[in-house]
Amino acid sequence: MILRIDRLLTALPENKHPDANAAAAVQELLGGKYGEMSTLMNYTFQSFNFRGRDQLRPYYDLIANIAAEEYGHIELVSYAINLCLTGASKRGTDPTTAPLEEIKNSRNSYHWIAAGQAALPCDSQGNWWNGSYVTATGNLKMDLLFNFHLECGARANKMRAYESTSNPTARAMIGFLLVRGGVHIVAYAKALEKLTGVNVGKLLPIPDLSNKKFPEARVHEEKGLHRILYQFSPEDYKGAGAVWSGNHPEDGQPLTYQHLPADFGAKVPDLEPEPQLTAPLDPDTMKDLLNKMK
Numbered sequence: 596m597i598l599r600i601d602r603l604l605t606a607l608p609e610n611k612h613p614d615a616n617a618a619a620a621v622q623e624l625l626g627g628k629y630g631e632m633s634t635l636m637n638y639t640f641q642s643f644n645f646r647g648r649d650q651l652r653p654y655y656d657l658i659a660n661i662a663a664e665e666y667g668h669i670e671l672v673s674y675a676i677n678l679c680l681t682g683a684s685k686r687g688t689d690p691t692t693a694p695l696e697e698i699k700n701s702r703n704s705y706h707w708i709a710a711g712q713a714a715l716p717c718d719s720q721g722n723w724w725n726g727s728y729v730t731a732t733g734n735l736k737m738d739l740l741f742n743f744h745l746e747c748g749a750r751a752n753k754m755r756a757y758e759s760t761s762n763p764t765a766r767a768m769i770g771f772l773l774v775r776g777g778v779h780i781v782a783y784a785k786a787l788e789k790l791t792g793v794n795v796g797k798l799l800p801i802p803d804l805s806n807k808k809f810p811e812a813r814v815h816e817e818k819g820l821h822r823i824l825y826q827f828s829p830e831d832y833k834g835a836g837a838v839w840s841g842n843h844p845e846d847g848q849p850l851t852y853q854h855l856p857a858d859f860g861a862k863v864p865d866l867e868p869e870p871q872l873t874a875p876l877d878p879d880t881m882k883d884l885l886n887k888m889k
């Protein structure tokens with residue numbers, strides 16, 4: 596089971612310049628083939644379906660523990676999308692002013708037709724996420740190899756989404772996830788190495804571009820976040836530390852497995868209402884309700 600903490604993994608700047616097309620590009624990192632929904636569901640199913648768990652405990656613990664972190668990644672990407680969409684159409688309660696006229700030129704119309712200017716489980720083209728993105732073959736070597744490839748594909752997409760926008764909210768989210776996704780790449784490389792003896796870390800980085808080129812990733816690497824695997828449970832999944840050990844393949848520094856500090860991350864942003872979409876309610880209905888709740 597999962598325990599939930601009402602905090603965001605990292606602080607995101609709240610945009611002064613709403614950017615519906617940046618939100619559309621960032622959707623790839625949420626509901627695309629290589630997006631965070633795919634990593635979450637891959638590792639979740641692989642952990643549920645793991646045979647021989649007690650004999651291969653460190654590998655099970657690694658996959659199950661990373662699955663838990665991925666929940667926080669879908670949350671972080673969703674908030675980046677939501678902050679880019681906040682204020683992206685004209686606020687007001689008079690439909691005759693066509694408050695959505697400008698946002699209709701944005702690339703993903705589901706953001707304001709199917710949602711209240713908010714994230715959806717789809718990719719950058721509006722294709723819905725689907726279960727065929729999940730690979731859980733039951734063979735540990737094949738699944739770990741797939742996970743390594745999935746994280747490298749996710750890294751490529753993050754870099755391209757970063758290059759598509761100078762939006763500070765999108766870039767802050769991508770910088771943090773380049774570092775944390777980088778931890779997962781190294782974790783699966785280490786798992787394959789310990790299973791087979793092949794030096795998978797020698798392949799890195801994939802793609803051939805260092806995280807150090809991205810200022811929003813560099814700030815987190817300077818704090819050592821690329822060398823820490825967090826234990827997402829008070830007591831369980833201890834065995835992951837047997838895989839996440841040794842040195843980082845890129846900078847040679849030691850890897851550590853530790854609990855997520857209680858004050859990790861940031862307060863979850865409060866998303867402002869968008870009255871032209873009656874999200875969350877018509878303003879008068881909301882005012883009446885708040886008075887009644889006092």
Ligand code: MN3
Nearest residue numbers: 634665668776
């Ligand atoms: Mn991730």
